[in-house]
Amino acid sequence: MRANPFRLSVKKAFAFGFLGAAVLGLSACGDRSKPAADGGAGTPAPATSSGNTILIGHFGSMTGSEATFGQSTDNGVRLAVKEANAAGGINGKQIELKTYDDQGKSQEAGTAVTRLITSDKVVAVLGEVASSLSLAGGRVAQQYGVPMISPSSTNPQVTQIGDMVFRVCFLDPFQGWVEAKFARETLKAGKAAILYDQGQAYSKGLKDYFKKEFEGMGGTITTEQAFTGGDQDFSAQLTTIRQTNPEVIFVPGYYTDAGNIAIQVRKLGIKVPLLGGDGWDSTQLAAIGKDAIEGSYYSNHYSFQEDRPEVKNFVEKYKADYGVIPDGLAALGYDAARLLFDAMKRSASLDGKTLAASIAATKGFAGVTGSITMDANRDAHKSAVIVQMKGGVPVYVTTIAPPE
Amino acid sequence: MDGVAVGSLYALIALGYTMVYGTLQFINFAHSDIFVLGAWISYTLAVGLGYAMAGSAPPAYAAVLILLCAMAFCGAVGFSVERLAYRPLRKAPRLNVLITAIGVSLFLQNVGQLKWLFGTQPQRMPGLIDDKILANVSGVQVHLVDVLGTVTALALMLVLDWLIFRTRLGRAMRAVSHDTAVASLMGINVDAVISFTFVLGSSLAAAAGFLYAMKYPGLNQPAHATWVLLGLKAFVAAVIGGIGNIRGAMLGGVLIGFIELFGAAYLSPHLRDIYVFSILILVLLFRPSGILGTAVAEKV
Numbered sequence: 001m002r003a004n005p006f007r008l009s010v011k012k013a014f015a016f017g018f019l020g021a022a023v024l025g026l027s028a029c030g031d032r033s034k035p036a037a038d039g040g041a042g043t044p045a046p047a048t049s050s051g052n053t054i055l056i057g058h059f060g061s062m063t064g065s066e067a068t069f070g071q072s073t074d075n076g077v078r079l080a081v082k083e084a085n086a087a088g089g090i091n092g093k094q095i096e097l098k099t100y101d102d103q104g105k106s107q108e109a110g111t112a113v114t115r116l117i118t119s120d121k122v123v124a125v126l127g128e129v130a131s132s133l134s135l136a137g138g139r140v141a142q143q144y145g146v147p148m149i150s151p152s153s154t155n156p157q158v159t160q161i162g163d164m165v166f167r168v169c170f171l172d173p174f175q176g177w178v179e180a181k182f183a184r185e186t187l188k189a190g191k192a193a194i195l196y197d198q199g200q201a202y203s204k205g206l207k208d209y210f211k212k213e214f215e216g217m218g219g220t221i222t223t224e225q226a227f228t229g230g231d232q233d234f235s236a237q238l239t240t241i242r243q244t245n246p247e248v249i250f251v252p253g254y255y256t257d258a259g260n261i262a263i264q265v266r267k268l269g270i271k272v273p274l275l276g277g278d279g280w281d282s283t284q285l286a287a288i289g290k291d292a293i294e295g296s297y298y299s300n301h302y303s304f305q306e307d308r309p310e311v312k313n314f315v316e317k318y319k320a321d322y323g324v325i326p327d328g329l330a331a332l333g334y335d336a337a338r339l340l341f342d343a344m345k346r347s348a349s350l351d352g353k354t355l356a357a358s359i360a361a362t363k364g365f366a367g368v369t370g371s372i373t374m375d376a377n378r379d380a381h382k383s384a385v386i387v388q389m390k391g392g393v394p395v396y397v398t399t400i401a402p403p404e
Numbered sequence: 405m406d407g408v409a410v411g412s413l414y415a416l417i418a419l420g421y422t423m424v425y426g427t428l429q430f431i432n433f434a435h436s437d438i439f440v441l442g443a444w445i446s447y448t449l450a451v452g453l454g455y456a457m458a459g460s461a462p463p464a465y466a467a468v469l470i471l472l473c474a475m476a477f478c479g480a481v482g483f484s485v486e487r488l489a490y491r492p493l494r495k496a497p498r499l500n501v502l503i504t505a506i507g508v509s510l511f512l513q514n515v516g517q518l519k520w521l522f523g524t525q526p527q528r529m530p531g532l533i534d535d536k537i538l539a540n541v542s543g544v545q546v547h548l549v550d551v552l553g554t555v556t557a558l559a560l561m562l563v564l565d566w567l568i569f570r571t572r573l574g575r576a577m578r579a580v581s582h583d584t585a586v587a588s589l590m591g592i593n594v595d596a597v598i599s600f601t602f603v604l605g606s607s608l609a610a611a612a613g614f615l616y617a618m619k620y621p622g623l624n625q626p627a628h629a630t631w632v633l634l635g636l637k638a639f640v641a642a643v644i645g646g647i648g649n650i651r652g653a654m655l656g657g658v659l660i661g662f663i664e665l666f667g668a669a670y671l672s673p674h675l676r677d678i679y680v681f682s683i684l685i686l687v688l689l690f691r692p693s694g695i696l697g698t699a700v701a702e703k704v
Contacts, residue, residue, distance in 0.1 A: 063517065063524035065628060198674065226674055230630040232620040235406055236668040236676075256526045260622035268545065269537070288528045288622045 053096045054089075054350065056081075056340065057116030058333075059127040059137055064104035065230065065256045068282040069129035069329055073151055074099050075322050076333025077126055080341065083317075090344045098122065106136040113137040117144045123350045124148070126336050129329055130254070130279075131155030131202040138165040145352040147359055151336035152301065152329050154278065155205045159378045164352065166359050166378040168336045168367065169301055170402075172202070175277055176209025178299050178384045178400045183248050183275060184217045186386075186398070187297075191222050192275075193246035195237055195261060197253045198226040206252035206277050214250075222246045229257055234264045242270050254279040259288030266292040273297060281328040286392035293389050301328040302369040303385045303396035314368040325393075328369070335367035409550040409619060411661020412557035416612035417638035418645065418653035419564065420605030426581040426648040427601050430498050433505040434485060436635020437512035438478050438606045440626050442613025443529075444522045445474045447623055450530045467532040471556070471614045475607035482606025483599055491595065516626030526628075529621040553615040560611055561654050564604070568650055577601060581648070633677065637664070640684045646697025655695060659683075 058077050060070030081097050089095060098120050100112035109128055116122045117140065125141050125148040128134040134153035141148035142162040150158055150167040154175055159165050183189045192214055197203035211221050222244035225237035238261075241249060249265065251258050251274050258280050265274065276298035285293060304315050304325050314334060318326040326334075339362060344350065347358035365372040370382040383401040387394035417439050424432040449470045489508050493501045516522050539546040568574035579587040580597045588594045616634075617623055624630050637660060645656025660680055667679035687694065 063625070065526060065624065067524050067625075228674070230624065230628060232622070232624075232630060233406070233410070233665070233668070236665070236673040239669065256622065256624070259526075259528070260620070263621060267547070284525055288526055290528055 052092075053094045054344070055096045055098060055120060055122045056337075057113075057120060057122035057125045057127075058097060058099045059102050059109060059112040059116065059125065059133075060099065060129065061104035061133070062099070062101035066104045066130060066254050068255070068284050068327070069152075070101065070104075072282075072327050072330040073127070073129060073333035075318070076151075076326065076330035076335075077337040079318060079321055080334045080337035082321075084338070084341045090341055095341065102128065102133060102137075104130065104133070106132050109133040109136040110140050113140040113148070117141065117146050122146065123352075124340055124344075124355060126151060126333070126340065128153060130200070131158055131205070132200055134158045134165075134167075135161070135201065138162075141165060147340075147352060147356040149336045149340055149359065151332035152278065153202070155201050156379075157201065157205075163360075163378070164356055166356075166374065168339055168372050168380050169278075169332055169369070170382045170384055171379055172206045172277075173209045174381075174402055175299055175384060176206055176211075177213045177403075178386070179210050179250065179275055179277065180213035180217055180219070181400060182297070182299070182386050182398075183214060183250070184219055187248055187273070187275075189219065189247035191220050191244070191246045192248045192250050193222045193241040193244055194224045194250045194252075195234070195241065196224070196226055196251070197229050197257060199228050200253070202277075202279060203252045203254075207250070210250055210252065227253075227257065227261075229254065231257070232260065234261050235268065238264055238268050238270065242268055246272060248272055248275050250275050252277045252279065255282040255285040256288060259285055259293060262289040262292040262296065278328060281394070283324065283327065286389060289389070290392075294391075295389065297386055297388050297397065298394070299384045299386055299400075300394070301382070301384065302331050303387050303394065305396040306385065306399075310366060310368045331368040335365075335369050335372065339365050339367065339372060406550065407662040407665035408658065409554050409661070410665060411658035412554050412561075413612045413616055413619075413657070414638045414641045414660050415654045415657025416557050416560065416608045416615075417635065418641040418657045419561070419650065420609045421639050421642040422645070422647055422650060422653040423577075423601050423605045425642070426650075427577065427584075427598055428490070428501070430501045430505065431639065432605075433502070434508035434512055435605065435609060436631060436638065437509050437516075437626075438482055438485075439609040439613045439616075439635060439638075440631045441481060441512065441516065442474050442478045442610030443617040443623055444516065444613075444626060445477050445610070446470050446614040446617050447527055447529050448522070449473055450532060467618075470532065471611060474610045474614050478610030478613075479603040479607035482602040482609075485606075486599055486602040491598075513627040522626050524625045526625055527623050529617040529623055531618075531621065533618060549618050553619060556611065556615060560608060564608065565650065567604075573597075573600065637677075637680055640680060644684060644687045644694055646694025649694065649696045652694055652696035659695075 058074055060073050061067055062070040081095050085094050102108040102112045113125055116125055125146060128137055129152045131153040134150040135158055138148055138158060138161040142164045145164060148165050152169045153167060154169055154172045156171050159167055183192060194207055196207040223241055225240060227234055227237060249272060251261055258276055262274060274296040278300050280298040281300050315326060342365060343358040343362060347355050360374050360378060362374045372380045381402055383399050385399050386397045388397050420435045485508055489504050490501060493504060517524050533549055533552060536548045537545050538548055568577060576592045576597050579592055580594055584594055641656035641660045642653045645652025663679050663683055664676050668676040
């Protein structure tokens, strides 16, 4: 006789469940670094760097919670490639771009860079936005001796990997200082609460720098609460924050979480502005946060409203190609690619060591996001802008230059 | 309050797991994806019907309409999944069906990410219900969304309970779950009953998806890890309540919701998943058949 199905042992049922979960996990890992779906990797001819083309690689989060990061950066890079090719390429050779999606996962980032270098044989790699992913990809690039330029990873550890890893954006110690200065001097806030993502190197680092600087300027941190990226419910942390009556809440996370947090902040009746970092920079921030995010501030690499010729020129061209206003990540992607092409033109050869030396020698490069000079640590030192969300658009508030 | 609201959502999803397990003895891993589908269909409908505009409050019937449409749609999807993926395997070993379920789950996740469907971006669910704070009991805010969500979930569970324990169809479902072969000898159309089970479970999951989107309007993309974890917790709820037991799933869901939210609020929000899975371990250690499950030694 068959056993009564209702009475089948729960242990057995759960064993089945566990097996299933394990298989799910495995199959999720199996799906590696597929090329970006939207024509990102559209290179019909077998790509080589030896013939009449120079192949460069880009890895970014084309899908996932931080999808606009990768997409914007890729658009920026693509625009730079198009311009460089129209202007005759690099010493007569056309540039070809290969983009891989890392889905915002660090193991995928490592695989994507490995594939770009070992199988596609790119001469240089551009990417990533998220610091955790640049750390994963940077280690691979360093190991193979191929230069990598991160357009927008702000965590200090990224370029500490080694002499092959560069960046064209400012660093989090500076960004934390900018935000603390803005909170203390412009917002006149004495008390700040912090809600950070415990799973992201970027968020944790920025939190520490902000805290140090804010306290150094005489402010107090009322409470430090943590969440994990992708969390949906922040009520426990926000209730604690509400009890401490802060004048500003610092949320150094990425835009999806920031949007969700803003919704719940307002739902709980907290009225103070939120303050974020460049990880907020996405059109999706307003799409998710809507009215909840209005009036909040974040620091960024540039604002499309800045009155500089580089910015105006770039915004115009970008809008013509993609029909949207470029965010900071698009601008940095554009700058990173153009800086790379500039170094290639100056470089005697395109092998890793020589090219890296040329990139390291970059001085006073006029980028959309400001003048870029590589220092001894392969970092760029630039000003930051503060923007405020108004009517769904980040509106330029002020520029804060690094201290002398 | 959050505990009750979230708990009743877990319960709604857990019901789907438990009903399928009761009739077919396999874990339908695609069930949590039906829940995600429910949330995203609600979003698509709400935007499609033009309720996304800020400022103008949508009419009160909009929420009900979208809820019912999402339930109907997901019921249809649940029916097709059973008909196309599971029915051909009715006579196959249980493991094959389980693997198929995982395949269906991955299929739904990835189809959901297609550009012309839901895409890979997180989206904001338009607010269909004016979220008022109804009361403030010693610092705990009671939100209209939570109250309506809980009431809807409870009402659906009562309807289901009535359906299963008070109607002929319900009796047929129970008969099939007791012994499929004998039930079919008694003139019950087993295939129809199983299809109905799937439709029922899927539409409950869709309702849960809709209510979830109302409570947490920042919708993650269809394949996001958050959804997988949610589905897993609902499955835990089903196991804690005693898998295969309808009332156990309801109890388990509410219990899990309570433990998670209370733990997060009063102990530490960083360990919220740990509370849930610790309870699971305790239940499996001390009452392996679940709270309302009946333990029977299996004959080998």
